[in-house]
Amino acid sequence: MILHILTKAPDSSAATQMQQAIGEHDTVLLIEEAATAALDTSWAAWQQCQSRIFLLSEDLTSRGLAGIAANNELPTLEMQGFVALTEQYEKTVTWY
Amino acid sequence: MILHILTKAPDSSAATQMQQAIGEHDTVLLIEEAATAALDTSWAAWQQCQSRIFLLSEDLTSRGLAGIAANNELPTLEMQGFVALTEQYEKTVTWY
């Protein structure tokens, strides 16, 4: 099982490549520019990963997207939760 | 009239933004990563700009795309032709 970290927007080629690489039991964390995924609830990865995809809170807040993520009822994690995910997953791949 | 220079791939946000900004009599030059447009004859900008869009030869050659551009009958320019375009167009905007 792999933890995928995406740092680029959902319409980037990094995102497309990640989506190809996500396995059935993998988890996804959206950080930095990937926080803009909060704006797009129709993004395929939301469906593809269901309960195994999260936005990093601090990157939402700094970009003014925290309210939108909450309105869209999207799952978020604090930095401590990010660390907890890396504890669970032996392998981590960052897509940038 | 403006000369638009694109340095990123046709599926990049830079390309999308450029396509929004192209005026009726503007010209487009595709350099660096934009040389990959040679692979995609269905890219909308080829239609949008018709006879006013060019690939930079040296960037095709270095990427191994010169043969493909020729097979696809796409218009190319040498570096001297790039300079000539900037002579004709008072304004140049680079999209990256």
Place this chain on the structure above:
Amino acid sequence: MAPPDALLVVIRHAPHGSNWLREGLDAALVAAAFGQPVQLLFMGQGIMALLKEQSSGAPGQKATLPTIDMLEMYDIDKLWVAEGGLQSMNLSADSLVEGATLIADKEVPGLLHQHTKILNF
């Protein structure tokens, strides 16, 4: 219409992702300080520079809003936002700071043509 010799600074990059936004705004402020008429056009992710709710980022990453607020002091009062970009990001106009003016996508080429000088960030 833009005044003669006006500079259009195009902003396409979001806060915190890189230094493009900050360095683009710096160019706009310096041009205005030199007495040049300046307008701004926000496209794509650049529109996020105008989101009301932004704050500073990870430690040491400065917030952008104070710089946006400063624009008016430098007589930069035209902050154009490409409407299609706003829509494709699912953002509403009222999530943006005051002073942002929507422009239809088809008016974007005209805006570029009106300006004698353009810098694209």
Place this chain on the structure above:
Amino acid sequence: MAPPDALLVVIRHAPHGSNWLREGLDAALVAAAFGQPVQLLFMGQGIMALLKEQSSGAPGQKATLPTIDMLEMYDIDKLWVAEGGLQSMNLSADSLVEGATLIADKEVPGLLHQHTKILNF
């Protein structure tokens, strides 16, 4: 199947655009020199690293092909290419160097899971 403790180096950037490709290949070569089993996966624009017809770029930009040719000498003989990426770039398999092996898109997650270590460039 990948051998135990194998490293998968994923290459996603094209020649000449940045140094990602070169520095990714360097990592693969060094790992192999250290005796680690290494496989490569080419995705998206990274597939262009395998185009037969490439040459050196603007003055001082080194060609990538000599490095690709070197991989075999370091016993890196698995060069996987994601099939969908190839198709979406309208490239045919015979435009690639010898030694590239197509892999169906749906096999990509499995390839990642087989490898103990992954580096993504």
Place this chain on the structure above:
Amino acid sequence: MQYGLLVMGAPYSSPAPHSALRFAHALLSRGHQITGVFFYHDGVHNASSLMAPPQDELNLREAWAELNQQHAVQLDVCIAAALRRGLMSESEAQRHGKQSYNVAPPFELTGLGQLLELQQRADRLITFA
């Protein structure tokens, strides 16, 4: 657990080093150890001792050096990536006939092998890029 961090973005141009630093502090606060940080690609710029950001911005080099001082975290910089981008230590400067240098301890120039060793030794390797 033992963590290794791979940082491949330059300060101010990429958010990667900021994220990495914040992640590093969160790691430590959860009781983990950091085996080492490896700077590669544009990440080598984190080591520049000539970095002089405005006073209201974080000096990333100093923030990394502090992490080294307080938690003995090893800071390795890929030498090939560094030299190409204008970063060199005093001894490299001598070798290249330069009067100046901009990489000093706690940052160490080292080969790529160090990255692979870090990946072997650490329980986790997390990339910021």
Place this chain on the structure above:
Amino acid sequence: MQYGLLVMGAPYSSPAPHSALRFAHALLSRGHQITGVFFYHDGVHNASSLMAPPQDELNLREAWAELNQQHAVQLDVCIAAALRRGLMSESEAQRHGKQSYNVAPPFELTGLGQLLELQQRADRLITFA
């Protein structure tokens, strides 16, 4: 015609400086003048005198310096972008209490105003980024 060039990519990380240099030589061969080159954003790394690429790669700094020597092209580097990224001249190094420096003539640190003046003075401003 008088041309100004704006370079915003770093050597080796971006193809922009390579393209700019090749364009500059094509300009000159067609009888144009280059009023100046302005280095901004990551382009400031072009000025680094500590750059030491492998011998079979072009040293971009030297290539720009040669353009200055042979054609008197002014090479201006944005000082704010430079300091943040670890590039400083001897006098800036003194001001910041540093022993080393990595920007030297023909490269000059200057304000952003110089870019706007270049845009005003030149017939054309071409951006490489």
